[in-house]
Amino acid sequence: MKFMVMVKADKNSEAGVMPSEQLLADMGKFNESLVKAGVLLAAEGLHPSSKGARVKFSGSKRTVVDGxxxxxxxxxxxxxxxxVKSKEEAIEWIKRCPNPMEGESEIEIRQVFEAEDCGAGFTPELREAEEHMRRQVQAQAGARS
Structure with missing residues (x-):
């Protein structure tokens, strides 16, 4: 099972305040433990929303709102x-995580949809197209390495 684990922003992360050297070191150790256990697929920090945008959809209309x-x-x-094998395992890993923010912080854990979760509407043809696209993405990632 795949899970996306999201660190919620706070006023400091939104202001672009970088984590302390100690927190970066602690996070590095935590991430290394995830790698050694074979459960880490990706891990990234995000720039503040002031550097981002949202695209709002209303029928065929698209509206861009800058942060x-x-x-x-x-x-x-x-x-x-x-x-990981279960939501409980994901929770156990995240409980070991250093506090990612000063003071209080929150981390959200959400399961990623897998092909078998999509039901009958995800036809064999659509599954094959999805698998083909994933193979292409992996090949491109390998070529960039």
């Missing part, structure tokens, strides 16, 4: 992608 966005508690400051 910053007001509600920091709804924003994501970084993420991990984990491959």
């Amino acid at each position: 910053p966005f007001a509600e920091t508690k709804e924003l994501v400051a970084g993420f991990w992608m984990l491959q």
Whole structure:
């Protein structure tokens, strides 16, 4: 099972304040433990919303709204992608994580949809197209390495 684990933003991350050297070292050790266990697929921090944008959809109309966005508690400051056996295992890993923010912080854990979760509408033809696209992405990632 794949899980996206999202670190919620706070006023400091939204202001572009970088983590302390100690937090970066602690996070590095935590990430290394995820790698050694074979559960880490990706891990990245995100720039503040002031450097981002949102695209709003209304029928065929698209509207772009540039950041910053007001509600920091709804924003994501970084993420991990984990491959684990259960939500409980993902929770156990994240409970070992250093506190990613000064003071209080929140980390959200959400399961990623897999092909078998999509039901009958995800036909064999659509599955094959999806698998082909994933193979292309992996090949491109390998070529960039």
